Amino acid sequence: MTIARFFRGTTLKRRLTHLAIVVLPDEASAFQAYRLLHYHGISPENLAIVGEGYSSPERVGLMAPLHIAFQKARSFGVTAACSGIILSLVASLVLMPGWNTALVVLITGVLSGSCAAILGGLFGFLGEGSTASIYRHHLNHGRYLLLIEGPEKLVHSGQEVLGNYSATSLY
Template sequence: MNYLVAVLSDRIQAESAYCALEKEGLPMENVAILGRGYLSADEYGLIDPKEEAGKLAKLMSSWLIPFGFVAGYVFSLSTGLNTFAWAGELGNHLIGGLLGAIAGAMGSFFVGGGVGLVLGGGDALPYRNRLNAGKYLVVVRGSEALTKQATRILRQFDPENIQGYADPAGNAL
């Protein structure tokens, strides 16, 4: 599945582009306008970077927290540290494991969440920002020939940006 996304400055320009695509005989079920009064980014299926960051952080925590516990326990066991005399030998090892698990949770939150926020959205974040700024997106979904035809038509409207994407999995942007 191929996608073509054109960023247009106002509603009139987006509607004119939509009408031009319709006049050229493009299947209108493959054309969408995103913006105020039309589909939102969530309704169309643009990836939310915050949601992706949360998923990545949860995925990382599922293995970092247990790994951190084991690493903290083994570190305490191998060094023989007696940091908390009141806890005894086993208590010190368990506290070391607990501190390692906390470090694993922090790692999954900061690395998984931070990296996921920066990289998880791909081009979706700039498109969301443009929608928030009052711009409109005209999205054409279909074969390569269809998106090439749409590109030729949409260039007439002097879009701020026009970008094509090939999605082999058939997912939304």
């Protein structure tokens, strides 16, 4: 079961499932909230507890922020390098036919790929990586995550159940 799909960089695709993440202070309140959701008809297939003694962050797809940044940097860099090579090849053949085409293409590809890799790393680290970092921070401090995944209606009903349940009894 892949609950935290949006941590894997699929936020641009239209998701068929929705995700809600609830941060809980300890194991007892996480398990109590899990049982409450199960009691209200939410299947265990749509629930996951992440924390010590339960699912690991990697198992549900919560990648490390640096891993996300490197993945984004690599994908942006390769895409931009290929685009830069193609565009510079076309430009040097059409606009500058007398120039050394191979050198222009090589330099443009390296420069565009390097700049895009830096931008991709920043986007990965400051975008999805910062979200993953927040949840990993909670886990590192002994808190637990309760993940609810499924159709929009199911996720909203799970949020309502936990919202109607007294927050003081969860903590």
